[in-house]
Amino acid sequence: MTWNWDYVWESIPLLLEGLLVTLELTVVGSLLAYVLGLVFALIRRARIPVLSQLMYLFIEVVRSTPLLIQVFIIFYLLWPALHITPSAFVTGVIALGIHYATYTAEVYRAGIEAVPKGQWEAATALSLPRQRVWTGVILPQAVPRVVPALGNYMISMFKETPLLISIGVLDVLNRAKEQGAETFQVLEPYTLAGILFLLISYPSSILVRRLERRVGQL
Amino acid sequence: MSDSTSNIISSILSGLGATVYATVGGVALTIVLAFVAGLAMLSPSRTVRVISRIYVEGFRGTSEVVQLFWLFFVLPALVGFKLVPLFAGIIVLGLNHGAYGAEIVRGAVQSVPRAQQEGAVALSLSPAQRMRRVILPQAVVEMLPPFNNLFIQLMKSTALLYFISAGEITEKGELLRPVYGSRLVLIYGVELLCYLAIAVVITFIMRTLERVLSRRLGRAMPTRQRAWARAGAPG
Numbered sequence: 001m002t003w004n005w006d007y008v009w010e011s012i013p014l015l016l017e018g019l020l021v022t023l024e025l026t027v028v029g030s031l032l033a034y035v036l037g038l039v040f041a042l043i044r045r046a047r048i049p050v051l052s053q054l055m056y057l058f059i060e061v062v063r064s065t066p067l068l069i070q071v072f073i074i075f076y077l078l079w080p081a082l083h084i085t086p087s088a089f090v091t092g093v094i095a096l097g098i099h100y101a102t103y104t105a106e107v108y109r110a111g112i113e114a115v116p117k118g119q120w121e122a123a124t125a126l127s128l129p130r131q132r133v134w135t136g137v138i139l140p141q142a143v144p145r146v147v148p149a150l151g152n153y154m155i156s157m158f159k160e161t162p163l164l165i166s167i168g169v170l171d172v173l174n175r176a177k178e179q180g181a182e183t184f185q186v187l188e189p190y191t192l193a194g195i196l197f198l199l200i201s202y203p204s205s206i207l208v209r210r211l212e213r214r215v216g217q218l
Numbered sequence: 219m220s221d222s223t224s225n226i227i228s229s230i231l232s233g234l235g236a237t238v239y240a241t242v243g244g245v246a247l248t249i250v251l252a253f254v255a256g257l258a259m260l261s262p263s264r265t266v267r268v269i270s271r272i273y274v275e276g277f278r279g280t281s282e283v284v285q286l287f288w289l290f291f292v293l294p295a296l297v298g299f300k301l302v303p304l305f306a307g308i309i310v311l312g313l314n315h316g317a318y319g320a321e322i323v324r325g326a327v328q329s330v331p332r333a334q335q336e337g338a339v340a341l342s343l344s345p346a347q348r349m350r351r352v353i354l355p356q357a358v359v360e361m362l363p364p365f366n367n368l369f370i371q372l373m374k375s376t377a378l379l380y381f382i383s384a385g386e387i388t389e390k391g392e393l394l395r396p397v398y399g400s401r402l403v404l405i406y407g408v409e410l411l412c413y414l415a416i417a418v419v420i421t422f423i424m425r426t427l428e429r430v431l432s433r434r435l436g437r438a439m440p441t442r443q444r445a446w447a448r449a450g451a452p453g
Contacts, residue, residue, distance in 0.1 A: 064370060064417040065410050066377030069388055076395060077402045162283035163378060173284055180291070190284065190292045198279040205279070 007188050011179050015189065018175030019196050025092050025161045025171065030154040032097025037104025044109065063102040068163050071095040075167050092164040100153055107153070111146035112138060148212040155204050159197060172196055226394055226401055230408045233390035240307050240376040240386060241416060245369050247312025248319050252365075255316065256323025257349075270320065277317035283378055286310045290382045303384035307376070315372045319365065326360040327353060359431045366424035370417050377413075387412050 043055045062070065075091045086094075115138050123133040162173035176189035258270035277285070289310050294300040301309070330353050338348040380388040391409045398405065432438065 061410065061414065064374075065413040066374040066388065068377040068380060069391070069406060069409055069413070072388075072392070072395075073406050077406060159281040160283075162281050163381075165283075166380070173281075173287065177287075186292050186295055190288050194280040194284045194288060197281045197284060198276070202275060202279045 004185065004188060007183070007185055008192065011176075011189050011192060014175045014179060015172055015192055015196065018170060018172040019200075021089070021169065022158070022161050022171040023200075025089065025096065025164065025169070026154060026158040029093045029096030029100065029157055029161075030150075032093060033100035033104050033153065033157070034150060036097055036101035038108050040101055040105035041108035041112065044105065045112070059102040059105055062099060067095065067099045067160060068166060070099055071164065071167060088164065088167045088169045091167060092161070092169050095164075096157055096161065100157055103153055104150060107146045107149045108142065111142035114145060115141045145215055148208050148215055151204075151208040151211060155201050155208065158201055158204075162193075222398060222401060223404065226398055226404055227408055229394055230387055230390050230405065230412065233385055233387040234412055236304055236379070236384055236386040237373075237376050237412070238416065240304060240311060240379055240384065241369075241373045241420075243308035244311030244315065244372050244376070247308060248315040248368070248372060249365075251312060251316025252319025252323050255320035256327070259320060259324045260327060274317045274320045277314050282310065282314045282375060283381070285314055286378055286381060303379065303382045304386075306382060307379040307384045311372055311375055315368055315375070318371075319368055322361050322364045322368065323357070326357040326364075329360055330356045355431075356435060359428065359435060359437070362424055362428040362431070366421055369420050369424070373416050373420060374413065 040055060040059060044052050044059075046052060071091065074095050075088070079085060079091070119137055119141065120133070123137045128136065161169075161171055164171060165174040165177065168174075172193045176193040179189040180186035255270045255273055258266050259274070261267055261270075286307070290301065290303070290306045334352055334356065335348065338352040343351065376386055377388040379386050380392065383389055387409050391405050394405050395402065
């Protein structure tokens, strides 16, 4: 089997179409993970009897078990139980969002704990209402510090999206597979898929590293 | 226990062996590659550093699933023979997580205080002795918690071997799904419990190792938030 450039140029448009889906999944999934993660972290912190413990258990179970199985559970078990039929894309976003929220919850927790105790005391001394303490004092200091970590999780998620081909999401890998099945030439499409992942994740990780250095100076 | 219940449980457990093999094999390969590439990144030779950098960035930057597909579907077309699925899986798990592990090794070795290195030089130990007897024993203790995360991550990645039909837990479960459509809670519940159990075992082993090795260095075990299994995301 030899490398065929004509075939490469032919495959690229379809692969880029798939890449767009992969990127959409990553961006929407990450946004969901960022929001849910904060909710998870706040629920755990609130020390609400039963609920906080259940949250802890949920986080531990989700992060210690494979994402692939969680995708299957949502797709084959949860949706039928709820009598709804969301698309594979929506299923993917939700699975990625929940799975990564269990990581980002930990990131937020660490970020919140890193806010000096004096800030809490000052907020109490000013008798700010509870909500203002969070939105006006704690979160504005905690969130910028965790941005690089959140960025890293987006890159990780990007590289994990291809497992969604198991439920038929038409991402880069699935497009590559399609091409390979059509022409029986698998070398070019799969190699290109790998290169596309590298082309996006490597510069992104350098960007995050730079961000880390800047946040480190805060 | 009804017939279908015991049938489902025994079917899924029949995949436990492959999952454990993949995890143990992957972990072994990860440790070897992580140390080789991690120490190579600290080599005085520029060529060695560049080669190890290319390995680390190459495997971290391309998706693990894509690597699995490449090794299993493309490589046979190139070299003319097919790898046994479980074996191909172990290679990809090891190559991928070895790249992440290399950064752990590099970081831990660099975190050993400079004075230790200087002290070893003053004792006129050879470079190999300095690494083996002074730097590594201290660095390894630092590596254990991040390696714990990495190994749990690897264990979770064994589910990806479903794509190449390596006969592990996830695949066994999916084979049952069309037959026992009404018993999905049991199927997925048993699968989750299997993975949780392996995660707990990995964490237990790593924590024990950490305790033993810190004691040998005369350090107290650092107190960390108690968790029965700690997993991070792929870095």
